[in-house]
Amino acid sequence: MQASIQLKRDPSVQYLLRIGDTALILAQRLGEWCGHAPVLEEDIALTNVALDLVGQSRALLTHAGTLEGAGHDEDQLAFLRDERDYFNATIAELPRGDFAFTILRNLIVATWAQLLWERLQASSDAEVSAIAGKAVKEARYHQQHAADWVVRLADGTDESRRRIDAALAELWRFTAELFESDAVDGAAHAAGLGPRFADLRDPWLAEMAAVFDEAGLAIPAESGFRSTGTRGVHSEHMGFILAEMQHLQRSFPGGVW
Amino acid sequence: MIAEVASSSRVDAAWRVLATVLDPEVPAVSVCDLGIVREVIDHDDGLEIVLTPTYSGCPATEVIEHDILQAIDAAGLGPARATLRRAPAWTTDWISAEGKRKLLAYGIVPPGPATSAEVPIRFFPRAAKAAALPCPRCGSHHTERLAAFGSTACKATWRCLDCKEPFEHFKPI
Numbered sequence: 001m002q003a004s005i006q007l008k009r010d011p012s013v014q015y016l017l018r019i020g021d022t023a024l025i026l027a028q029r030l031g032e033w034c035g036h037a038p039v040l041e042e043d044i045a046l047t048n049v050a051l052d053l054v055g056q057s058r059a060l061l062t063h064a065g066t067l068e069g070a071g072h073d074e075d076q077l078a079f080l081r082d083e084r085d086y087f088n089a090t091i092a093e094l095p096r097g098d099f100a101f102t103i104l105r106n107l108i109v110a111t112w113a114q115l116l117w118e119r120l121q122a123s124s125d126a127e128v129s130a131i132a133g134k135a136v137k138e139a140r141y142h143q144q145h146a147a148d149w150v151v152r153l154a155d156g157t158d159e160s161r162r163r164i165d166a167a168l169a170e171l172w173r174f175t176a177e178l179f180e181s182d183a184v185d186g187a188a189h190a191a192g193l194g195p196r197f198a199d200l201r202d203p204w205l206a207e208m209a210a211v212f213d214e215a216g217l218a219i220p221a222e223s224g225f226r227s228t229g230t231r232g233v234h235s236e237h238m239g240f241i242l243a244e245m246q247h248l249q250r251s252f253p254g255g256v257w
Numbered sequence: 258m259i260a261e262v263a264s265s266s267r268v269d270a271a272w273r274v275l276a277t278v279l280d281p282e283v284p285a286v287s288v289c290d291l292g293i294v295r296e297v298i299d300h301d302d303g304l305e306i307v308l309t310p311t312y313s314g315c316p317a318t319e320v321i322e323h324d325i326l327q328a329i330d331a332a333g334l335g336p337a338r339a340t341l342r343r344a345p346a347w348t349t350d351w352i353s354a355e356g357k358r359k360l361l362a363y364g365i366v367p368p369g370p371a372t373s374a375e376v377p378i379r380f381f382p383r384a385a386k387a388a389a390l391p392c393p394r395c396g397s398h399h400t401e402r403l404a405a406f407g408s409t410a411c412k413a414t415w416r417c418l419d420c421k422e423p424f425e426h427f428k429p430i
Contacts, residue, residue: 055314
C-alpha cells in the first residue's frame with residue numbers, strides 16, 4: 001500500500017488545484033458514462049469532454065507540482081493525495097445521476113470554467129496563461145454542447161422536462177461554492193495569478209440566464225447551503241471516487257503502462 | 258560558414274522527414290500539414306523539434322512525439338528531442354491548404370476559419386439548413402449534424418441526407 005503524500009500549504013498551489021481538481025474529478029465522473037449514455041453519439045461526447053478535462057488537469061497539476069517545489073509530479077498529485085488535500089468544488093464529485101443531471105452539471109461547470117479560463121489567459125504566470133489559451137476553446141465547446149442539451153431536455157417531452165427540473169432542484173445549491181472567495185483566491189488575485197472566484201458570479205449568472213431563457217427554465221432562489229470541497233472538506237461521495245481512481249497506484253506503487 | 262550551411266541543410270532535411278510523418282488518428286495528413294510542428298532548431302547536442310498540442314487531452318500527442326523522433330532517427334538526423342510549446346494555442350487555421358485538400362479527399366470536411374473573438378452561445382436549430390456543410394462524397398448541401406463530437410476530440414459527426422452516408426467535420430477552433 002502506497003502512503004499518501006502531504007501537500008505543502010501554499011495559496012498559489014491550492015488555487016491551481018481548485019481548478020485542476022475540479023476538472024479531474026468531473027472527468028472521472030464523466031468517464032463513468034462510457035458505455036452507458038442514452039445514445040452512442042452522447043457516449044462519445046461525454047468521454048470526449050472528459051478527455052479534454054483530463055488534459056487540462058494534467059497541465060495544471062504538473063504546474064502546481066512545480067510551484068509547490070516538493071518534487072510531486074501530476075501522477076503523485078492525482079493518485080497519492082488524500083481527500084482533505086483535494087480542492088475540487090463539491091459539485092464535481094456528486095454521483096453522475098441521470099443524463100439530465102450530468103448535462104446540467106456540465107453546463108454549470110463549463111460556463112464557470114470558460115469564464116475562468118478567459119481571465120487566466122492574462123495570468124502573470126506564463127504557463128497558466130498558455131494552458132488557459134488552449135483550455136478556453138475547449139470549455140466554450142463543452143458549454144455549447146451542454147447548453148444545446150439543456151434546451152432540448154427542457155422543451156422536449158414531459159419526461160425530459162421532469163428530469164431537467166429535478167436536476168436543477170438538486171444541483172443549484174452546489175453552485176454557490178464556485179463563487180466563494182477567501183484568502184486563497186485573494187492571494188492569487190493580488191499576485192496576478194488569476195481572478196477572484198466571486199468576480200465570476202455575475203457574468204456566470206448572465207450566461208446561465210441566457211440558456212435558461214431559451215429553455216424556459218427559471219434561475220432558482222439562492223439557498224443558505226454551502227458546500228466546501230474547495231477547502232478540502234468534501235461530501236460523503238468523495239472517498240468512494242478516490243478509492244476507485246487511486247486503487248491501482250495504491251495497490252501497485254509506481255506502476256506504469 | 259560551412260557549419261552554417263550544414264546546420265541549415267540538417268534542419269531542411271528534418272522538415273522533409275517530418276512532412277512524411279502522418280497523424281496517427283487521421284493518417285491522411287502529415288504532422289506538418291496539421292501545423293503541429295512549430296519549429297526545428299539545430300542545437301550543438303542535436304535537433305529540437307517544437308510541437309504544439311491540438312487538444313489538451315489529445316491522446317495522440319505522445320504517439321506523435323514518438324513517431325517523429327523515430328522518423329528523424331531512422332533518417333540519420335538524430336539525436337533529436339521533442340519539446341512542447343503551448344502558447345500560442347494551436348488553431349485549425351494552421352492546417353495548410355494542402356492539408357485541408359487531403360482531409361476532404363479522405364472524407365473529412367475541413368474546418369472553416371476559426372473565430373478568435375468571444376462567441377456568445379448559439380443554439381443549433383434542429384435542422385441546421387443554413388450552416389449545412391457540403392457532403393464530401395456527393396457534394397450535396399442537404400446534410401445535418403448528428404453530434405457535436407466524433408471519433409476524436411477534433412471532429413463532429415454529420416450525415417448526408419441525399420447519399421445517406423455519415424461523414425465527419427474537423428471542428429474549427
